[in-house]
Amino acid sequence: MENFYILDTTLRDGEQTPGVNFTLEEKLEIAKMLDKAGVKVIEAGIPAMGQQEIEVIKKMNCLGLKCELLTWNRLSKSDIEKSLETGVKNIHIGVPTSDIHIYNKLKKTRKWLIETLKDVVNYAIHKGCKVSVGAEDASRTDMDFLIEFYKTAEELGVSRVRYADTVGALDPFGVYENIKKIRSEINIEIDFHGHNDFGMATANALAACRAGAKYISATINGIGERAGNTSLEEIVASLKYIGKYKTDFDMKQIPVLSKYVEKASGIKLSKNKPLVGEAVFSHESGIHVDGLLKDRRTYEFIDPTEIGRESKFVLGKTSGKASVRNAMKELGMKLDDDKISQILERVRKGESLEKKKEPLKKLKYRVVGIFSGEIKLPFIFP
Structure with missing residues (x-):
């Protein structure tokens, strides 16, 4: 039994890096390489972006991969319908949960959010979907409300919840305390999704795993918005070699994945990038x-x-x-x-x-x- 699973979001959050635009061939190749390496879940994209994205995910779904494909959706029935067009029924619903997002971005209330969550998740499950739910900006969300949100999702029958440190606002100590608290309140799996704004995404993901999060969202080479996401190669190696966690991940695929994504993304790696940089050994x-x-x-x-x-x-x-x-x-x-x-x-x-x-x-x-x-x-x- 593995102690943790990687949920790779290179093709979703990674492609949200300014200037990164993978071709169809590149997306399919990355998906096959991730599957070969032993990634558990691939967040394949956002069907609501349009027909081109839907067609890419359809083709990905026909590759016969061993891992799960996951689509990303807003808290919207129309997004769920777009996901269903891909043939993938494993869907993730991202929900802004901090007051900054609820009141200032959505112009809604906490009550509205909970009621809409019930409506959309029930709709997706009724359509035969396996659903995971994410709390966007969880690290700046009131903890009591966050736990209410997760408990509601659990009662609705979702398979997993995501804790997103959307702006990289936490340190490992805060992550550990928060995930430990949430783990004591719910029974479903937790996915930690970290950003690297203060250079702590890998350390934060390690702390989340220690506290009970079994799924870790990551991107190859740590690409992503602003300072990027948790780096796949860094967190897998840290958990395996420092944390002594069990994993079936094929470590020899790390430089292969890294080089391919470096070329496809156009983002040149620094020579001292941990594990994959040209000069680190x-x-x-x-x-x-x-x-x-x-x-x-x-x-x-x-x-x-x-x-x-x-x-x-x-x-x-x-x-x-x-x-x-x-x-x-x-x-x-x-x-x-x-x-x-x-x-x-x-x-x-x-x-x-x-x-x-x-x-x-x-x-x-x-x-x-x-x-x-x-x-x-x-x-x-x-």
Whole structure:
């Protein structure tokens, strides 16, 4: 039995990132890749957006995926009808629950919200739908009213409720307390949907899981509105390797998913993006390389090969003798300490020259190789 499930919303909330617009082919490919990786639920899109979105979800529904497809809807019977056109009867209804949203955006009341929830959920269930209900802006919703909202949804027969930290307003301590309180009041599953406005989406999702939320909404590479959503790769790895949670997620699919979505979305990843960034398993510091050569665990908490990555040693200004010696070994050369020291000195000088933007051709050495496919300078040898 898995301890948590990923509800991926790359194709819904992720596509709400300004400038991101996946093609039909990209959406279908992402869906297949998520299914292969072991995602439990894919939030496929918003049918109410129009016929084009409906057709995409129809095609997705014909892929024969093992995971569940989920459509996103407003608190509206017309949205439910649009979802039914896709052939997907697993629907999510997003409901604004904070007073900021109820009174200022909807211009309604809490009483109206509860009564409309009953009407729309009953309508969807009568149509044969499996329904989940989400509290939008739950983190700024009065807790007593939020629990009333969730209890009403539970009594109506929904399968799951969502707690959305819509503007990333919480820290892990607040998330833990809130989810723990809600968990003590209802018996159905809880889905935590976090945003990264203050850089705490992954930590908040981890806290939510600790408190009893079994479903975690996430997006590949953490894409999404504003600062993005909980990053799928970060939360899966955090729960598995730090939290010691059980999961059937195929960790080796993480870099595959990340690279594909990076290209399809047009959002370039930073080199130090946790787990998937180009440089996160690269080591230059002499102290680090020396430690890694003796025991990988000294400076790598997880074996990068478990998530389809590999370590790289990079020669540069902060390199030490162990780095150079290992580089020479890779090139099939065995040199004494004096020669190693000479090479290290030239590597460091070369690094300084590079930073001054002086042409590398001024270095009067010949290139003999490149170490592990990544290096800051040509590897030089007298």
